[in-house]
Amino acid sequence: MQQQSLINKRVVIVGGGIVGLATAWRLLQRFPDCHLTLLEKESQVAAHQTGRNSGVIHSGIYYKPGSLKAINCRAGLKQMFEFCAEHGVPHDQCGKVIVAVDESEVPALDRIYERGQANGVDCTPITRDQLHEIEPYASGVKALFVRDTGIVNFRRVAEKLAELITAAEGEIQLGRRAVSLRRNGAETLLQTDQDALPADLVINCGGLHCDRVAKRLGRKPHSKIIPFRGEYYELAPDAPRFCRNLIYPVPDPNFPFLGVHFTRMIEGGVECGPNAV
Secondary structure, eight states, rough: TTTTTTTTEEEEEESSHHHHHHHHHHHHHHOSSSEEEEESSSSSSSGGGGGGOEEEOOOOOOTTTTSHHHHHHHHHHHHHHHHHHHHHOOEEEEEEEEEEEGGGGHHHHHHHHHHHTTTOOOEEOOOOOHHHHTTTTOOOOOEEEESSEEEOOOOOOOHHHHHHHHHHHHHHEEEEEEEEEETTTTEEEESSOOEEESSSEEEEOGGGGHHHHHHHHTOSSSSOOOOOOOOOOOOTTHHHHHHHSSEOOOOTTTTTSSSEEEEEEESSSSSEEOOOO
């Protein structure tokens, strides 16, 4: 994208989750003279995945070294901590433990450590006694202490981004759904369920709906999103004392998830999960 390309251009972003909001904020930083409108079909931002996750700021320890996941996770970790510190969003770089409960899980734990080292993650193998000092109620034969990991309420992050966008004269329109994209002579119009918006550039940040949004806007995506839902338990009021910060298992290679883990929330309480539906 050339530095001059969006000056005085009309940009419409579809989707008010953290990806759409962060995209809008960055564009307004780079091109303050563009006319930016963000559409969100719900009555508030962060109504879907952004506001319904475990709140963990991940370190990138699991990802293949050199992969885009690893690179983006490491860069995003740093930027998220910096953003929260600069804008007063409550967060905590509390760290987590990944626990091998028996000797059969130690080789996989060692491989995670090797990946963490290759990705530049601040992590250390710890003994059973050291694990007990960090998490007194966790039991295992060996563990990793990952210092980079943190927690935040991503809904609060999204709400702060929305404030910054509005302060930079971007427009956020809630309760508006993108319906189609059409041409009117030389002009491109984004049709919503209320009216049509002229647009020089439309950016699809529809999250788990982005393949459907792309189809509505006349594109044929090469991939289809198969969504799943993770469900969590919240520990009873007298139980959070059993978990100081974050406790993770060694992932089971037979399942494409990190396993059931315990997560301290930034605003109090501990969640246990997820499953996958």
